[in-house]
Amino acid sequence: MDTTHDPQRRSFVASANGHADFPIQNLPLGVFSPAGGRPRGGIAIGDSILDVAAIATLLPEAARPAAAAMAAESLNATLALGTAPLRAALSALLAADSARAEEVRPHLHAAAGCTLHLPARIGDYTDFFAGIHHAFNAGKQFRPDSPLLPNYKYVPVAYHGRASSIRPSGTAVRRPKGQRKRPEETAPSFGACRNLDYELELGIWIGGGNAQGDAVPIAAAPGMIAGYCLLNDWSARDIQAWEAQPLGPFLAKNFCTSISPWIVTPEALAPFRIQQPPRPAGDPAPLDYLLDAADQAGGALDLQLEVLLQTPGGGPFRLSLANARHLYWTPAQLVAHHTVGGCNLSPGDLLGSGTISAPTPDGFGALLEITEGGRKPVILPNGEERRFLKDGDTIIFRARATREGCVPIGFGECRGTILPAT
Numbered sequence: 001m002d003t004t005h006d007p008q009r010r011s012f013v014a015s016a017n018g019h020a021d022f023p024i025q026n027l028p029l030g031v032f033s034p035a036g037g038r039p040r041g042g043i044a045i046g047d048s049i050l051d052v053a054a055i056a057t058l059l060p061e062a063a064r065p066a067a068a069a070m071a072a073e074s075l076n077a078t079l080a081l082g083t084a085p086l087r088a089a090l091s092a093l094l095a096a097d098s099a100r101a102e103e104v105r106p107h108l109h110a111a112a113g114c115t116l117h118l119p120a121r122i123g124d125y126t127d128f129f130a131g132i133h134h135a136f137n138a139g140k141q142f143r144p145d146s147p148l149l150p151n152y153k154y155v156p157v158a159y160h161g162r163a164s165s166i167r168p169s170g171t172a173v174r175r176p177k178g179q180r181k182r183p184e185e186t187a188p189s190f191g192a193c194r195n196l197d198y199e200l201e202l203g204i205w206i207g208g209g210n211a212q213g214d215a216v217p218i219a220a221a222p223g224m225i226a227g228y229c230l231l232n233d234w235s236a237r238d239i240q241a242w243e244a245q246p247l248g249p250f251l252a253k254n255f256c257t258s259i260s261p262w263i264v265t266p267e268a269l270a271p272f273r274i275q276q277p278p279r280p281a282g283d284p285a286p287l288d289y290l291l292d293a294a295d296q297a298g299g300a301l302d303l304q305l306e307v308l309l310q311t312p313g314g315g316p317f318r319l320s321l322a323n324a325r326h327l328y329w330t331p332a333q334l335v336a337h338h339t340v341g342g343c344n345l346s347p348g349d350l351l352g353s354g355t356i357s358a359p360t361p362d363g364f365g366a367l368l369e370i371t372e373g374g375r376k377p378v379i380l381p382n383g384e385e386r387r388f389l390k391d392g393d394t395i396i397f398r399a400r401a402t403r404e405g406c407v408p409i410g411f412g413e414c415r416g417t418i419l420p421a422t
């Protein structure tokens with residue numbers, strides 16, 4: 001930790017001081033367009049967004065290349081350069097005692113008047129399955145006697161997802177159509193998804209890259225991670241149940257994935273690092289290529305994750321409260337495993353953690369688990385019932401990192417409203 005985490009540090013941007021998500025200790029990166037302006041890179045500070053390329057000349061030499069690269073409509077080049085020097089420079093520039101405050105102010109835009117975009121061109125997207133309680137709960141519905149397959153505690157299981165349909169928070173989600181077959185039906189029918197669900201996940205942004213054929217050792221894997229976001233892996237459960245054997249999800253997942261638009265950096269999250277929780281007695285140790293002492297000692301995140309449902313009739317109502325500490329594999333283990341066979345990752349690639357569920361129902365990360373596959377409806381405080389999502393429903397994810405003696409930070413929202421099928 002360094003001066004950028006100092007709980008005494010305040011900003012001359014008054015709304016940042018005490019801001020739930022974006023105090024000066026956070027400084028996440030994103031792409032925004034001000035009203036009438038073109039997209040460009042910015043950082044969130046309180047209720048404002050700073051146009052970083054516009055103030056690049058005010059920064060020390062070490063921070064200028066990454067700042068100047070933020071003039072682009074995507075942050076891929078900035079992520080490739082690394083953002084730690086930029087964070088240190090922006091923290092000083094935005095501090096309450098900054099000598100350049102009057103030169104910075106013209107380049108602050110009210111966030112409420114800006115549009116947020118995807119922060120990077122996503123070349124590839126991979127979705128893992130690292131939330132062990134989710135894997136157990138979902139598996140139990142198909143295999144009550146052996147919910148986890150034999151590979152689960154050895155392999156960070158994943159599938160290659162679809163990058164083209166990833167959208168920033170706030171983009172409406174059209175209910176997909178596809179083949180559905182209820183267990184009692186003998187043949188499928190085609191139509192709108194009947195069992196639309198969300199999945200609460202952490203998104204992991206790749207910064208560095210590796211050449212094809214060069215595995216990233218576990219000790220070097222943290223250096224490949226540019227930051228984190230919230231990710232909603234919208235899931236059509238009825239389409240999934242019919243199509244997923246033998247090759248895994250396809251149309252059930254590829255119609256839309258929503259992400260929060262701000263990249264929260266590893267440096268901002270440094271105070272909230274924790275030991276990877278010890279594996280239960282009897283579980284195998286990770287194989288050597290997935291095992292690193294420093295990663296085990298501080299590679300997990302203490303990050304509270306919340307799911308809210310707003311219906312046309314009321315809310316938002318909390319559906320669950322989980323924590324990123326419930327992941328069975330660390331982000332570094334996901335990167336090491338992804339590349340161990342020689343697969344190349346590139347700046348702007350995105351990994352999903354897999355659905356994150358707490359061990360108890362008040363922290364389950366999908367309706368599939370909360371309602372036991374739709375058999376047991378959840379009763380909302382206004383009396384409404386849900387087995388799966390209805391048209392007009394809005395799902396909102398939030399994240400918050402807190403620790404005694406530190407200024408809490410958040411991620412901003414990941415939000416999506418369900419539109420009827422066409």
Ligand code: CA
Nearest residue numbers: 199233354355
């Ligand atoms: Ca998923």
